[in-house]
Amino acid sequence: MRDATLKYLLVLPAVLVVLATAIWPLIESLRLSFTVGRLNRPGSLDQYLGFENFAWAFLYEPAFWNSVTVTAIYTVLTVALTTILALGLALLLAPGGRFRSGVQALLILPFAMSPALIGVSFRFMFNPEFGLFDAFFGVMIPPLADVSWLADPVLAFAVCVMADVWGWIPFLTLVLIGGLASIPQDTIEAAQVDGASGWRVFRDVTLPQLAPVLGVVVILKSIFSLKTFDQIFMLTNGGPGTATQTLSHYIYFNGMKYGQIGYAASVAWLMVIPMIFLTYAYARFVFRRP
């Protein structure tokens, strides 16, 4: 067979799978978002009502805006905290050696953990009666000694952020160690010979050269923070009240628990929009290299 035909035949199955399992549901969700779309009402999945679902979300649903706010704050906090802490840890571990390499190997563990399990384990750690972190914070910060973390809106949110940061730091650290390793060592040595302090070397030499990798880290983490569902579901299930209800959780509840699949699809599509921008930015990093 000629290569000219073969090359398209080889990609065909993969393209079909991606079309069927990712592109079709994306388009079908968009269609559903314009319908009445009640799971328990046959025919309502083909009953169109224009932009009413979107209008409903924007105008009459405080719970929608609540989940937007929760997701936004959650994303900003988790992205900032994981990136900064991972950068710190990466700088500590980058020099290598047996001890540091051993630690690097351990970093893979939290990332191999199911996010659902991370949620469960943090609920365990913050149990008011016998949670280890609960006891730790109680001793370190006395005003927090008698609080029930997951029953308080602000603290429950804080626990969700902590669980997320805990789960993501190891992976982002590994990415950043890779980034640090690719910086030519002589640029750093030259600055040191010139007598620059450690901080100046980091700020003026290391950081600018690390910028592309940091960009990848921030975008990737933003995407995963925006999508957050598993951990929240197992940790607080959106509560207390709706204090930790992210957008994914809100969509899940409306679509699956209340059966309003048309409305859920419209909110889901509102979530796709920021993803498009982030994906575009990410693709630029991927294709920047030959």
Next chain:
Amino acid sequence: MTGRRKRQLANGVQVLLILIAIFVMLVPIIWIFMAAFKNHIDVFQLKLFFKPTLKNFPAVFESPYSLGHKLMNSTLVALVTVLLAIPIATMAAYSFSRFRLTGETTMLVTILATQFVPAVVIILPFFVMFRDLGLLDTRVGLILVNLSIVMPFAIWMIKGFIDGIPLDTEEAAMVDGSSRLQVIRNIVLPMAAPGLLTAGIFCFIIAWNEFLFALILTNKNAVTLPIGLALFKAEEGDLWNLLSAAGIIIMVPMFVLALIIRRYFVQGMTMGAVR
């Protein structure tokens, strides 16, 4: 202070900070390991020393939890997903790596982008379709939707591996009269085998840990391990000792797999944006 003393001190501080970080990282995992060997009563006390028991592990396999069934589901779903995804992804990856295709960049970006689509968006239409087709709560349905998350990783990861295989042996074989398909079978596949295995393990971990699809699509017959975690609730609250035993069964196999392929983990997750 001399320069040498100063460096020693700085290194000491660094080691201390690393140890603190490792401690924070490992404590929740160790805590689960300990709880899995505790009696129900010991869980309710912050005890470091306790009389260990093994009875939590058989308990989670008994009714009403019957974790064995979920373990079977998780294994089958993840395994079949991988066995379907890897050959299809390998074919595509070879083509993307070796040829110029019309619309190549568009295809690659689209494949990359599907990875970033929120799972809730994907699952709503599938739920409706599976309800009509009677595929709800089946392993077949779960495998189909799992392909949507696994395929992009597989294609990008394997493409990376094939990009790294030098062209000359392939070209030499072609000059000697081998057809393209013979070259793929006799030269590329053996050389790419470790990469395919790595990608397979990576995708297996992702499919194994998948939560939202299984939560929405299954309720009894096809329930997987992560969903099974929600079972360990009783009237008196969560049964932490059993929950932890189940947690170990979920995470330890993934720890082993992740350690095997750890050098490629970053590359896989970032789809080649970081090498």
